[in-house]
Amino acid sequence: MVKFLKPNKAVIVLQGRYAGRKAVIVKSFDEGTRDRPYGHCLVAGIKKYPSKVIRKDSAKKTAKKSRVKCFVKLVNYQHLMPTRYTLDVDLKDAVTVDALQTKDKKVAACKATKARFEERFKTGKNRWFFTKLRF
Amino acid sequence: MQKKTHESINNRLALVMKSGKYTLGYKTVLKSLRSSKGKLIIIANNCPPLRKSEIEYYAMLCKVGVHHYNGNNVDLGTACGKYFRVCCLSIIDPGDSDIIKSMPGDH
Numbered sequence: 001m002v003k004f005l006k007p008n009k010a011v012i013v014l015q016g017r018y019a020g021r022k023a024v025i026v027k028s029f030d031e032g033t034r035d036r037p038y039g040h041c042l043v044a045g046i047k048k049y050p051s052k053v054i055r056k057d058s059a060k061k062t063a064k065k066s067r068v069k070c071f072v073k074l075v076n077y078q079h080l081m082p083t084r085y086t087l088d089v090d091l092k093d094a095v096t097v098d099a100l101q102t103k104d105k106k107v108a109a110c111k112a113t114k115a116r117f118e119e120r121f122k123t124g125k126n127r128w129f130f131t132k133l134r135f
Numbered sequence: 136m137q138k139k140t141h142e143s144i145n146n147r148l149a150l151v152m153k154s155g156k157y158t159l160g161y162k163t164v165l166k167s168l169r170s171s172k173g174k175l176i177i178i179a180n181n182c183p184p185l186r187k188s189e190i191e192y193y194a195m196l197c198k199v200g201v202h203h204y205n206g207n208n209v210d211l212g213t214a215c216g217k218y219f220r221v222c223c224l225s226i227i228d229p230g231d232s233d234i235i236k237s238m239p240g241d242h
Contacts, residue, residue, distance in 0.1 A: 001171050001173075001174060001197060001198060001199055002171060002196070002197050002198045003170075003171045003197075004171075004196040004197055005169060030170065039169065039170070077169050078165075081189075082193070082196055084195070084196060
């Protein structure tokens with residue numbers, strides 16, 4: 001009886017090109033909108049996970065391995081698997097629905113989320129979110 | 136002792152069917168959990184284990200009780216008064232029944 005599909009919830013995308021990827025809910029539309037008359041949410045997820053960094057790596061190599069590639073998408077609730085994890089990064093200003101209208105706005109939104117995800121990854125917190133889901 | 140509680144579940148379920156709101160079936164159960172409308176979930180005992188775990192996980196996120204019915208989907212369908220099999224059902228509004236108050240303690 002507690003709503004759990006709220007912003008900052010970590011979810012796993014189940015369908016589509018990004019199936020199996022972890023994402024975080026930025027904004028949820030429980031009642032749907034006129035174009036999408038079903039419950040859906042705006043998620044920002046990881047397209048390409050950062051690689052494993054070892055102690056032997058040089059600074060240049062760790063920088064290269066810690067790169068994260070992101071995506072931003074509107075997904076139906078049915079195509080998400082919610083998890084018990086949350087990821088509190090502030091993406092509300094960078095990622096909005098109208099960022100999905102044109103290509104350059106979308107690229108700008110993805111760049112902003114990339115920066116936020118990479119700095120979060122480097123702090124070593126939320127390690128579950130940045131590990132690839134094996135299936 | 137087990138027979139008695141089993142009958143009482145059936146009685147309570149019959150009362151919910153008559154007076155309350157419910158949905159039957161996996162898809163609608165997940166929908167009711169996502170929208171936090173479900174108050175109690177009942178799962179048949181021959182539900183596939185992956186599906187059972189998934190429903191239990193959603194119910195854990197929403198803090199909703201899950202009751203594992205002592206019978207398979209055929210029995211659960213009969214208990215609901217339907218002529219089809221029901222693997223899982225979600226009670227949205229118990230009506231006159233006290234199933235919500237008595238079941239989670241039991242389970």
